[in-house]
Amino acid sequence: MERVRSESGDSEAVLLSLERFVVIEEFGRHDYLPLQPDVILSFHGLCLVRADGEWCMGQLGDDGSIICWASYGTELGEAIRGL
Numbered sequence: 364m365e366r367v368r369s370e371s372g373d374s375e376a377v378l379l380s381l382e383r384f385v386v387i388e389e390f391g392r393h394d395y396l397p398l399q400p401d402v403i404l405s406f407h408g409l410c411l412v413r414a415d416g417e418w419c420m421g422q423l424g425d426d427g428s429i430i431c432w433a434s435y436g437t438e439l440g441e442a443i444r445g446l
Contacts, residue, residue, distance in 0.1 A: 370443045371406055379403040384428040385412055387419055398431065411435070411442050418442035 368376050381403060386395035398414040410421045410429050418439060421431030435442035 367404055367439070367443065370440060371446060373406045376404060376406050379405050379410070379423075385414070385421070385431070386429070387421075387431040387434075395430065403429065406446055409446055411439075411446075413439075420445060 364376065364378060368374050381400055383403075385398045385400050385403070387398055388395055398412060398419070400412045400414045402411075402413040404411045405423055408423050410423050410431075412419045412421055412429060412431055416437050418435045418437065418441075419431035420433050420435055420442070421429040423429055435445045
């Protein structure tokens, strides 16, 4: 987590529990596609979610669920720079 905090500039970044509902919104679809993440990082409400080796950006909801809207590739550093 120290590397994540250092690269993001967010000293309060945290690792979240996987025990939550996570989906991605895909263009042209009327419903969300469920994700099965193996890592979830939170940066003051924005999240990076790793599922199937891809880092996706999303928003943490009040109920703890996460709706993602874009993939930022397989490299964590690139995904962090996309925040």
